Amino acid sequence: MLLEINDIHVHYGKIEAIKGISLEVAEGEIVTLIGANGAGKTTTLKTISGLRTLTSGSITFDGTDISRLPGHKRVLAGIGQAPEGRGVFPGMTVTENLLMGAYARKGDFGKDLDEVFELFPRLAERRDQAGGTMSGGEQQMVAIGRALMSRPKVLLLDEPSMGLAPKLVAQIFSIIKEINDRGTTVLLVEQNAQQALQLAHRAYVLETGRVVKSAPAADLLHDPQVREAYLGGELGAH
Numbered sequence: 001m002l003l004e005i006n007d008i009h010v011h012y013g014k015i016e017a018i019k020g021i022s023l024e025v026a027e028g029e030i031v032t033l034i035g036a037n038g039a040g041k042t043t044t045l046k047t048i049s050g051l052r053t054l055t056s057g058s059i060t061f062d063g064t065d066i067s068r069l070p071g072h073k074r075v076l077a078g079i080g081q082a083p084e085g086r087g088v089f090p091g092m093t094v095t096e097n098l099l100m101g102a103y104a105r106k107g108d109f110g111k112d113l114d115e116v117f118e119l120f121p122r123l124a125e126r127r128d129q130a131g132g133t134m135s136g137g138e139q140q141m142v143a144i145g146r147a148l149m150s151r152p153k154v155l156l157l158d159e160p161s162m163g164l165a166p167k168l169v170a171q172i173f174s175i176i177k178e179i180n181d182r183g184t185t186v187l188l189v190e191q192n193a194q195q196a197l198q199l200a201h202r203a204y205v206l207e208t209g210r211v212v213k214s215a216p217a218a219d220l221l222h223d224p225q226v227r228e229a230y231l232g233g234e235l236g237a238h
C-alpha cells in the first residue's frame with residue numbers, strides 16, 4: 001500500500017474534527033473522499049501533508065511511518081498537495097509559481113516545467129503572466145502544476161473543481177485522469193461527487209469526522225443512500 005492512514009484523530013483545540021479515520025491508497029489508484037461541508041475532508045488531506053498534527057493514530061507512506069515527519073520532508077518523500085483555495089502567489093508569474101513547487105528539490109527543473117506545460121497548454125501560453133491575473137480555472141491549473149513540480153508519488157487534490165464553470169470542471173477532471181494515466185497516484189477530495197465517483201477507482205464517504213462507507217467508486221454511483229445524500233436523488237436521475 002502506498003499510503004495507509006490508520007485510525008487518526010485530529011483536533012482543533014478541544015474540538016475533535018477527525019474521529020478515527022482509516023483509509024488506504026494503493027499505487028496507481030485514484031481514490032476520492034466525498035462528504036458534506038465540515039465532514040473533515042480538508043483536515044484529512046492536511047494531516048497527510050503535515051499541515052495538521054494528529055492526536056493519535058498513524059500515517060504510513062511508502063512503507064515508512066511519517067506521522068511525525070515535518071511537512072517539507074513529506075514533500076521530498078513524494079506527497080504533493082494542491083491546497084483548497086489554490087494558494088497561487090498573485091505577484092509571481094506562472095513560471096515562478098510553478099518553480100515554487102520544486103523548492104524542496106535540487107537539480108534542473110526544465111524537464112518538469114516542460115511536462116507541466118504539455119499537460120496544461122493554457123499555462124504554457126500564459127507562462128509570463130502574473131498568477132493573480134489568471135482566471136479561477138487557470139489558477140487551479142497552476143496549483144495542480146505546482147504540486148506536480150515536486151514529482152509526487154501521490155497527488156492530494158482538495159476540491160479542484162470548486163467554483164469552476166462546467167466546461168472547466170470537465171477539463172480539470174480529464175487532466176486528473178491524464179496525470180493518473182502517466183503514473184501518479186491521486187487522492188481527490190470533492191463535493192462534486194458525481195464526477196469524482198465517475199473518475200475514481202475507489203471512494204470513501206466521510207461524515208462528521210468518520211468514514212461511513214468505502215467501496216469501488218462505481219458501486220457508490222448506484223448506492224441509494226449515496227445518491228440520496230450526495231448525488232441529488234433517485235437512480236437514473238442523470
Ligand SMILES: Nc1ncnc2c1ncn2[C@@H]1O[C@H](COP(=O)(O)OP(=O)(O)O)[C@@H](O)[C@H]1O
Nearest residue numbers: 012015017035036037038039040041042043044
Ligand atoms: N481552523 C479551524 N479551526 C477550528 N475548527 C476547524 C478549522 N478548520 C476546520 N475546522 C472544523 O473541522 C471540521 C472539519 O472541517 P474540514 O476538514 O474543513 O471539512 P471539509 O473539508 O470536509 O469541509 C469542521 O467541523 C470544521 O468546522
Ligand SMILES: [Mg+2]
Nearest residue numbers: 041042043084
Ligand atoms: Mg474542505
